[in-house]
Structure formats: C-alpha cells, structure tokens
Amino acid sequence: MASPSITCPICGAKIPNIPSAQDFTCPFCKFERRTAVGVRNESFSQPVPFENISEISDMTLPYIEDLNGYFQEKFAQLKTNNQWYLSTPVNRFYHKPTALPGQINFFNEKNIMFLLEQHGFKMSWRHNRFASILKLIVRKC
Ligand SMILES: [Zn+2]
DSSP states (O other): OOOOEEEOTTTOOEEESOSBTTBEEOTTTOOEEOOOOSOOOGGGOOOOOOSSOSEEEETOGGGOSOHHHHHHHHHHHSOTTOEEEEEEEBOOSSOOOOOOTTOOEEBOHHHHHHHHHHTTEEEEEEOOTTSSEEEEEEEEO
C-alpha cells in the first residue's frame, strides 16, 4: 500500500506519510495545516489605517482551504500596482501564537513571502517584524 502524501500548498514539495491532509507540517518551508478547533470569530477584524489599498484580507489567510486558488483569485481581481493589505498570525522562532478558533493554516514569515512572490506580488510595507501578527501591504507586479 502506498502511504498517503500531499503536495505542500506553499512550496510544492511532496510530503509523504502524513496522517491526514488536514494535519501536516511541511518539512521544507515549515507551513502547517491543522484541523480547526472551535469556530472562526468574524468580529476579530480591525479597521485598516491606510489609504490607497484596493483589497483587504485582515486575518483571512488562517482560514483559507485553497491557498493557491485564493491568491490566483486576488491576482486576477487586482490591477497592476494595486495594493493589498494582509494580516495573519505567524510562528516565530521563539514564539508560536496560540491557534485562533477555526484556524487551519499556520505560517511563518518566510513561507508567506514565498507564497506571495510566487503569485506575482511584491512587498511594499511590513509592520514590526517581530510581532506575532504579521501585517503586510503587497503590490501586484
Ligand atoms: Zn512547503
């Protein structure tokens, strides 16, 4: 019997011997997918204090099933040089934030930048690089 494997949605690596497609850690880019515990709380979102932002994904990425589909959709929606604000909790070397209710995707700063660049976005602004919630503004190239 072949052991189940999955393709990492971030770096495209094939990860063998996973217990479940909803529960794995990519050994290459350290992206983590976990089974959601609890129910997503929509009221978590906060207003974004910026102008000239075409699209806002405030704490959305932790919940997206199909990450590549989501980024493809945003790329198609936005025009060249449009700005997109994103925020998501990130695992730091010294600190892993507690999972949000309903969270399935667990990023670090490196793999999220990789994901964005792979889909044609460039970072134009980043909030405090040591915070446990990463806040970014990216631009469609
Ligand atoms: Zn990976």
